[in-house]
Amino acid sequence: KAGVTQTPRYLIKTRGQQVTLSCSPISGHRSVSWYQQTPGQGLQFLFEYFSETQRNKGNFPGRFSGRQFSNSRSEMNVSTLELGDSALYLCASSAAGTGAYEQYFGPGTRLTVT
Amino acid sequence: GQQLNQSPQSMFIQEGEDVSMNCTSSSIFNTWLWYKQEPGEGPVLLIALYKAGELTSNGRLTAQFGITRKDSFLNISASIPSDVGIYFCAGHAEYSGNTGKLIFGQGTTLQVKP
Numbered sequence: 755k756a757g758v759t760q761t762p763r764y765l766i767k768t769r770g771q772q773v774t775l776s777c778s779p780i781s782g783h784r785s786v787s788w789y790q791q792t793p794g795q796g797l798q799f800l801f802e803y804f805s806e807t808q809r810n811k812g813n814f815p816g817r818f819s820g821r822q823f824s825n826s827r828s829e830m831n832v833s834t835l836e837l838g839d840s841a842l843y844l845c846a847s848s849a850a851g852t853g854a855y856e857q858y859f860g861p862g863t864r865l866t867v868t
Numbered sequence: 869g870q871q872l873n874q875s876p877q878s879m880f881i882q883e884g885e886d887v888s889m890n891c892t893s894s895s896i897f898n899t900w901l902w903y904k905q906e907p908g909e910g911p912v913l914l915i916a917l918y919k920a921g922e923l924t925s926n927g928r929l930t931a932q933f934g935i936t937r938k939d940s941f942l943n944i945s946a947s948i949p950s951d952v953g954i955y956f957c958a959g960h961a962e963y964s965g966n967t968g969k970l971i972f973g974q975g976t977t978l979q980v981k982p
Contacts, residue, residue, distance in 0.1 A: 760910075797970075802967055809968060810966060855916070857970060
């Protein structure tokens with residue numbers, strides 16, 4: 755089975771721009787969670803989608819949004835980028851219908867904001 | 869953001885030595901997970917624990933779900949150079965609305981001297 759894939763792997767953007775990141779979960783997995791990883795804050799939960807619905811959301815500003823498609827692929831969008839948004843963005847998929855259970859991570863998208 | 873207390877922060881050991889790391893929380897978790905992350909990659913799931921007191925092994929790795937449900941331990945026996953990486957604990961608390969969200973420790977950086 756193919757693992758979680760994320761595109762692009764690297765991205766450089768300028769302050770004020772917006773960005774869209776993509777995640778394809780493991781085949782059959784319907785839950786997709788997104789995390790931001792930084793040296794200072796570690797891994798922080800952004801949001802989780804299941805069956806095209808956002809079921810849970812972390813403590814991030816409204817500039818961070820996401821969506822999920824009928825094939826379970828997910829995208830996250832960050833608008834009006836700030837320097838502090840530079841981070842590794844990870845998505846993880848899970849087969850569980852409820853709860854977090856075992857999450858499998860993709861390689862991440864490294865976003866640099868200049 | 870919320871994090872688990874993971875210790876030690878880093879370890880530099882000789883090949884062949886055993887390694888222990890632990891994670892504590894002020895609140896109860898229903899699931900404990902251990903991940904390993906290598907440079908440029910996403911975290912890889914090593915072990916998942918679902919019951920208080922549970923002891924689970926994966927090759928040279930052994931993890932335990934603490935009786936109080938507020939802690940977990942990971943042991944690596946007979947370390948080898950490819951064990952190098954950052955090890956993260958993660959927990960999930962099962963309550964209404966808390967789907968897909970893992971809380972992570974700060975990580976333990978392991979270096980192994982051949």
